[in-house]
Amino acid sequence: xxxxxxxxxxxxxxxxxxxxxxxxxxxxxxxxxxxxxxxxxxxxxxxxxxxxxxxxxxxxxxxxxxxxxxxxxxxxxxxxxxxxxxxxxxxxxxxxxxxxxxxxxxxxxxxxxxxxxxxxxxxxxxxxxxxxxxxxxxxxxxxxxxxxxxxxxxxxxxxxxxxxxxxxxxxxxxxxxxxxxxxxxxxxxxxxxxxxxxxxxxxxxxxxxxxxxxxxxxxxxxxxxxxxxxxxxxxxxxxxxxxxxxxxxxxxx
Numbered sequence: 184x185x186x187x188x189x190x191x192x193x194x195x196x197x198x199x200x201x202x203x204x205x206x207x208x209x210x211x212x213x214x215x216x217x218x219x220x221x222x223x224x225x226x227x228x229x230x231x232x233x234x235x236x237x238x239x240x241x242x243x244x245x246x247x248x249x250x251x252x253x254x255x256x257x258x259x260x261x262x263x264x265x266x267x268x269x270x271x272x273x274x275x276x277x278x279x280x281x282x283x284x285x286x287x288x289x290x291x292x293x294x295x296x297x298x299x300x301x302x303x304x305x306x307x308x309x310x311x312x313x314x315x316x317x318x319x320x321x322x323x324x325x326x327x328x329x330x331x332x333x334x335x336x337x338x339x340x341x342x343x344x345x346x347x348x349x350x351x352x353x354x355x356x357x358x359x360x361x362x363x364x365x366x367x368x369x370x371x372x373x374x375x376x377x378x379x380x381x382x383x384x385x386x387x388x389x390x391x392x393x394x395x396x397x398x399x400x401x402x403x404x405x406x407x408x409x410x411x412x413x414x415x416x417x418x419x420x421x422x423x424x425x426x427x428x429x430x431x432x433x434x435x436x
């Protein structure tokens with residue numbers, strides 16, 4: 184856990200912010216590289232990225248603040264310190280999705296093809312974000328009885344909850360999974376039918392996240408499942424049903 188990337192005097196740049204920026208740049212590169220599959224101009228591709236990132240950060244932060252509101256009751260200014268971490272992927276995903284749909288409608292773009300293009304971009308950006316989570320010590324795992332468990336330093340959030348116990352490096356698990364998902368989504372985008380990459384992403388990430396939550400040690404449980412698992416339970420069948428529909432009704436590119 185090395186949260187600080189660079190520090191001079193009172194000015195500090197955190198690894199979390201660096202990895203978030205890296206994810207943004209890589210996501211932009213993937214969208215620009217594949218924009219032809221959605222018949223987007225370079226300007227339209229850039230606009231979709233700016234809109235989705237802005238909406239994604241706002242949604243992810245709002246979801247996190249609502250979920251862990253007790254941490255901000257005494258210092259409301261901390262709500263705006265996203266450079267220190269505190270983003271929930273599903274919150275950002277949902278608001279970014281809604282914003283993209285509005286933009287695609289106004290720009291007369293095929294929103295399904297745009298979402299196909301975004302599937303690998305989201306995955307690689309998310310992988311970078313999870314590495315940032317690991318450096319900060321957020322989104323940590325439960326105690327692990329394996330040699331690959333990690334022990335966080337005193338004063339960190341994981342240490343405050345579990346002490347010097349070794350924990351699952353669930354952030355790195357998910358980073359590796361997202362890199363694999365990115366590769367698969369690129370293959371489906373280039374070789375599959377319209378809508379298949381988007382549908383596969385919903386189902387696959389929903390399954391992976393549902394499983395990963397059993398290794399997480401920081402999320403509350405609601406009626407037996409975490410909030411992320413409840414959302415995943417909606418994403419999985421939605422992705423499967425959409426995939427079946429597109430497979431039956433669309434032609435291969």
